[in-house]
Amino acid sequence: MARTEQPRGPGFGDFLYDKLFHNYIWRSIFRSGYPNTPRNQMLAVATSVFLHLHPTRIHKTHVKITHTYCLGGLSFFMFLGLTVTGVMLMFYYVPSVDRAYTDIAALETNVRFGMLIRNLHRWMAHAMVITVLLHMMRVFYMGAYKPPREFNWVVGVILLVLTLLLSFTGYLLPWDQLALWAITVGSNIAGAAPTLGAQTRIVMLGGIEVGPGTLIRFYTLHVIALPLLAAIFMSVHFWRIRRDGGLARPL
Amino acid sequence: MAIITRTPQGSKETVRQKRERDQELLVWPDLVFVEFICALLFTITFVVLSVLVDAPLLNKANPNITPNPSKAPWYLLNLQELLLHMEAGLAGVVVPTIALVVLIAMPYIDRSNEGQGVWFGTKNAVRITLFAFTFASLYITACILWDDGAHVRVYEQASVTFGFREEGDEWTWPGEINPFREDDPDDGALSFLNPAEGALLPIWDFIFFENRVAIRETWTWSMPVPIQPGDGDHDGRLDWPQDFANVPIPLNGTWIITFDEPEWMPGWMQRLYWYDRHLDVPEIMAIYVLPLTAIIAGIVIMLVTLFKLGWATTVRDAFIAMFTGFMLTYLALTLIGAAFRGKGQELVPPTHVPNLEEFPNISREVEPPSQYALLDAQVSARVEV
Structure with missing residues (x-):
């Protein structure tokens, strides 16, 4: 990449800056220099895989906190936090009827910071349902679902359903009385569907009542299938924000 | 930079807003x-919350x-409240599915462009929201x-307090109503009003059902039919x-139409017939x-009121409501289900403290598998505390 910055000045700071950000190794990782000029700031966003979902420039009203209250971003943040804490929980958890409850009990008593990780996972899961709902309300009351953003609203509703399913499947995993009976109530609701209710319930539970089959089914859905689906729909969701011209503005 | 603009069908209007470069900030x-x-x-909030409040863990799952x-x-x-x-199928599956489908279809029905990108951007949006909030x-x-019969309890209390009725009087709600009243009204019918005549009475009684189930349990009437059709x-x-x-x-089994049992179909398809x-x-x-009827009537009353008031004029307004x-x-419904439903899903105030003897599962019993002897000891130690 062509060097377009000015030659360095005489001071020690300039010397240090040059040594830190103009060396071969730094440039192999970050193509641009330190983001202290508009050009480098735009490059920092555009050339980073983590930041490139952002545009390089954004309308100034959209940066105001009261415009979005960061709700969509917070939902994504919850998803990331849940992934990290969830992976940690998976180290200690075996999804079998014999071990599940003891594993959670042991995680709380035997594992350093185990209780903290479990608490974080649980509270962030509840928070994600709330932020997703609030995000939907924000988008609605701002009329941000209007053309050309119709399809992104649909993707958003799908993500809401996926969030609820993720939370629901995770609810069973501690295998305590709360989990068992909440899932029993929930699956009875699904089982009341006209005509195909009984079949739906058997497919969902892997049996006629909540048991070992249900636990492994919900575990697999919770740790692999639903997060993957959610990640795919989230990618589409974020991509479409950019493609549809960023956040909605008055015409 | 050329911006591809898209126009919805039948509209000349440009959908996408122009970029205002001078109004833009750098993302970094x-x-x-x-x-x-x-x-x-x-992150800080959740770490603090997680240090302070522990996630619940009750006894090991026991299907018995x-x-x-x-x-x-x-x-x-x-949904559980519904x-x-x-x-059950209506509450758990049909109604939520319809709600989700309407939610998804919304941007395809409300295609107007006005008021986007601003909080409550259309005219009257705030007052429509407040009205819908209050009304709902x-x-x-x-x-x-x-449906819980609260009005019955209120009436019973009030009728004793104001002296319509002695405490402990035999009294059924609403007794018998007879829209085709031709005999004496003293047979226990409408003992709280005991009216002679009146076309509005069936509606009045209907409102004063104990609950919706009373329509098949306590609401009775009888109508003379002089003609005797068939054998x-x-x-x-x-x-x-x-x-x-x-x-x-209607008509099934008569000469007009007869459905045969479609035995060649799988069972779940037969159930459709x-x-x-x-x-x-x-x-x-x-x-x-x-x-x-209650759901539809609620929506219709709300929308008709808003349109009659002149606050709502567009599809967008209807959707806001x-x-x-x-x-x-x-x-x-979440709040009522969470805080106001006690034992047997009875309506109770959130301050209601359940009698612990009603909860056999409170007794702490854990059965850890024997191969985890170490965990066994630790878990029971924790549970005993």
């Missing part, structure tokens, strides 16, 4: 730092001990209290509910018609 640092601070704040009440996760409590007021709160509360015995009267409890579906259905009309009234009503209903 202006947005990235806001996001960073937001993430930092929430059913807690009372058994509750779904909180975000499904609204389940108390209508047929009152309507949901009224419906739930009505067989009958007593010359049409009685609610017993004469309506086993009605064959009505070949030998008999309708329990009072039951259908109680679990389908009345709840659905319906979406607000939907979210409020979601919230209110």
Whole structure:
């Protein structure tokens, strides 16, 4: 990449800056220099895989906190936090009827910071349902679902359903009385569907009542299938924000 | 930079807004730092919350001990609450599915461009939201209290207090009503009003049902039928509910139309056919018609009022009202299901403390598998504390 910055000045700071950000190794990782000029700031966003979902420039009203209250971003943040804490929980958890409850009990008593990780996972899961709902309300009351953003609203509703399913499947995993009976109530609701209710319930539970089959089914859905689906729909969701011209503005 | 603009069908209007380069900020640092601070704040908040409040862990799952009440996760409590007021399939699957489909279809129905990108951007949006919020709160509360029979308890209390009725008097609610009143009204009918005549009386009685189930249990009337169609015995009267409890579906089995049992179909498809259905009309009234009427009537009354008032004029306005009503209903039903439902899903105040003896599952018993001897000791130590 062509060097377009000015030659360095005489001071020690300039010397240090040059040594830190103009060396071969730094440039192999970050193509641009330190983001202290508009050009480098735009490059920092555009050339980073983590930041490139952002545009390089954004309308100034959209940066105001009261415009979005960061709700969509917070939902994504919850998803990331849940992934990290969830992976940690998976180290200690075996999804079998014999071990599940003891594993959670042991995680709380035997594992350093185990209780903290479990608490974080649980509270962030509840928070994600709330932020997703609030995000939907924000988008609605701002009329941000209007053309050309119709399809992104649909993707958003799908993500809401996926969030609820993720939370629901995770609810069973501690295998305590709360989990068992909440899932029993929930699956009875699904089982009341006209005509195909009984079949739906058997497919969902892997049996006629909540048991070992249900636990492994919900575990697999919770740790692999639903997060993957959610990640795919989230990618589409974020991509479409950019493609549809960023956040909605008055015409 | 050329912006591809798209126009919706039948409209010349440009959909996408123009970029205003002079109004734009750089994402780094202006947005990235806001996001960073937001993430930092929430990380701290959640760590503090998790240190302070522990996630619940009850006893090991035991299919033989059913807690009372058994509750779904909180975000499904609204469906569980709905389940108390209508047929299970309707409450658990049909109504939420319809709500989701309408939610998804919304941007394809409301295609206007006005008011986007601003909080409550259309004219009257705030007052429509507030109206829908208030209306839905009152309507949901009224419906739930009505189905719980709260008005009966209030009337019973008030009638004693104001001296209409002695304490402990025999009194049924609403006794018997007879829209085709021809005999003496002293046979226990409408003992709280005891009116002679009046066309409005059936409606009055209807409002003063104990709840929706009362339509097939305590609401009875009898109508003389002079003509006797077809063969067989009958007593010359049409009685609610017993004469309506086993009605064959119209025309099936007559010379006009006869459904045969489609045995070549799989069982679940056969169930779709009505070949030998008999309708329990009072039951259908109680679990389908009345709840659905309540839902539809709520939406219609709200929208008609808004349009009559002139506050709502567009599709967007109607959706603002319906979406607000939907979210409020979601919230209110969740709240009622979470805080106001006690043992046996009875309506109780949130301060209600259940009697511990009613909860056999409170007794702490853990059965860890023997191969985890170490864990065994630690878990029981924890549980005993």
